Amino acid sequence: MRYYQRSVDGNTHLVGERDGAYSDLSTANPRLQTFDDLLYASNVAETEIDTIARRLIDEAEPIPSEDVGGESLIEPVTPQEVWAAGVTYRISEEAREAESSKPEFYLEVYDSDRPELFFKATPERVVGPNDRVGIRGDSDWNVPEPELGVVLSGREIVGYTIGNDMSSRAIEGENPLYLPQSKVYDRCCAIGPAVRSAASIDDPADLEIRMRIERDGDVLYDESTNTSRMVRSIDELVDWYLRHNAVPDVSVLLTGTSLVPDDEFTLEPADRIEIGIEGIGTLSNTVTEV
Structure with a gap:
């Protein structure tokens, strides 16, 4: 359901x-x-x-x-915390290398046993479907990041949703230590439109993901991929998230960036982003500067 x-x-x-x-x-x-x-x-x-x-x-x-x-x-659920995983798809690793002054960091994470996990958002920073996602006013390179979101009740996976891990690539690229500022800010995360129960999804590691970006009626980006291209399993990412961590009653873990626009692309206010995941729905948001 x-x-x-x-x-x-x-x-x-x-x-x-x-x-x-x-x-x-x-x-x-x-x-x-x-x-x-x-x-x-x-x-x-x-x-x-x-x-x-x-x-x-x-x-x-x-x-x-x-x-x-x-x-x-x-938003279909109100997570007390949203966390995210990074560099779980090859395209994400390549993009992070391209933007960074320290590209070797990301190759090491992609191949390592320990994944990159980071805190993404509090409830006040999360928006739902048809709401506005934010781009930082102090960054000139901002992108959406479409991701499968795992919904957890305590330490149990109960469902899946769609997440948009909005990111300021210019800030993170300047220095990897600026990651929190590139990821955590007002309206930095969108989730929705639904939660699909875990019991009703046959294989979350085989779902089509697509993203479409429009500006003034023109399509600037329209691509798709599949969660099967993730280098780590969902259970593995959840296991690392739960390790030595006092997780809240309800949380969402985003599982990594599956689609990345060309390096020349940056979002502008009023752009429309649509992220669809097979069996869950389509998450639509417009862009505003924060």
């Missing part, structure tokens, strides 16, 4: 989707207003989130599909 969150009259409603039919699960159980509420109920009942949702669907209010794709959509 897929799960969405909508804002209706200032209140959050949890929406479940099965076989193309959408239901407002909050109308069947007022205590399930958010995806976090569903995770809590799942932990208490010691059962999967899909099992709980299926019990509610018959009593839940149906929702037209056009309402789920509208402006009322917000």
